[in-house]
Amino acid sequence: MLEVSGVSQLFGGVIALDRVSFTIAKGDITGVIGPNGAGKTTLFNIITGIYTRTAGKVVLEGTDVSGLPPERLARLGLVRTFQNIELFGGMTVHENVMVGMHTKSSSGLLACALKMPWSVAEERRIRDNSLKWLDFTGISDLAETTAANLPFGQGRLLEIARALAVEPRVILMDEPAAGLNNQETLALSRLIERIRATGITVVLVEHDMELVMEICDRIVVLNLGKKLAEGTPRETQDNPEVIAAYLGEDE
């Protein structure tokens, strides 16, 4: 489904990522974990086209997508969410999700300005279909709220709803549980499982080990820019190298 091979990233003289390779299977929930500074977010930024990698390849279902900008990746079915949620603060919750349907609609600037019949019909379709994602994430009652006024937890749900509106094949979530309380985290893990059930492949960077161990099918462990281990939650949990990286080597 998603194949990362030999991806490296240099920032000046610092090696942020060093030939990282792994493959993510379709329909899996994969967790990318590692101590702070391991390069998880850098890796996400490369996969999603925010950074340009120094070397390596990213392949999405057989298509080489390395170096493509985020807007192209969205069209190919790859979206992401951000650690510090990025919402369109001035718009309502509903409008935020409507922007998510940008790739699923096509009226141009002139057609919109002249209110051509097809653009009016399309607008109605966007308005109606986007409600489905508010339902899915359970924030329908907030549809008319301005996004900037949302509490953090619901902001995160909105960001996920907006990403789902793109109808992606893969969704990458950067620390989705960060800043959430226990109850919200529990609801989030149910939500992620429901997302997977719709056939979407999920990749997440996460610090909440409980969440990762509970819902992930596979785990990739990064440390100091290198891949340290890969496997099922059980395998990685028992891996002495992983334990050493997290707890510090005792010598």
Added chain:
Amino acid sequence: MKRELLKFLAFALFVCLVPLACRGGYLINVLLFVGINTMLAIALNLLLGYAGQISLGHAGFFGLGAYLSGILTVTYGWNPWLAMPAAAALVGCLAGLLGFPILKLRGHYLAMATLGMGIIIYIVFNETIELTGGPSGLSGIANLSIGSLTFDSDCKNYYLVWFFALVTVLFSLNVANSRIGRALKAINDSEVAARVVGVNARLLKVQIFALSAIICSLAGSLYAHCMTFISPASFGFNFSVELLTMVVIGGLGSVYGPFLGAALLTLLPEILRGANDYDIVIYGALLVLMVMFMPGGLVRGFPELRRRLAKRKGGVEHA
């Protein structure tokens, strides 16, 4: 949606009836300028208010429209109705070409680049004397006409200009409530998030920049044909700043805000004319006060101000 339409119709009716109240004369000429400035402010608002991209060179596009129309009709004897869209198309292409490199820049750098662009255009008007007449201007531009109806009086031109201004209002109303309008606002709020969900921010910014320039060009053509005389002084840096002030004072990212800003900034100097030498001081002070107390612009400012006053009153009573 229906309410928006009613609001627009009420606005259009208001615009049509205003001349009856002022019975021709000088005021109608000022109101005609309100129409032209409304078009310009809406154009700039599409770029600044929605997409969040600043331009300090929009007077340049306005001037290009005016000069292209003027030159094509005076020097080359084109029909004004042909010169107008030709000028608009040319300006649109130019803005599109310039937009690609310029709109890569952000914030202050974008302001500097558009400022430079405006100044270069202004210098071209001044220096290409054989073409534009230089600082002494270009005169003898024909009025527009339909059949035997020639738009040669202020009153006729008022309706002509406002017809175009109302179309522009409708245009921006439609854009604002469409997927493109939302995508523009999304770019303004968080460009990276907009791109991640598939909005081609770069292309959209260039498109709206070009559309904005086209509207300015049309306003410029109308200006040239109404005034029959143009000179570079109307299209300098000062006017770009004035346009920016109109949009900010009126209310960024709203449809009627630019009209309010244009109306205020066009009428205010006329109203203050009685204050002799102090007019410029009062003018400046009013602008400062407005920005301080109505940061959302006139269009949001009045309801907001009332709320704040009510709150203050309530607060005092409670204490």
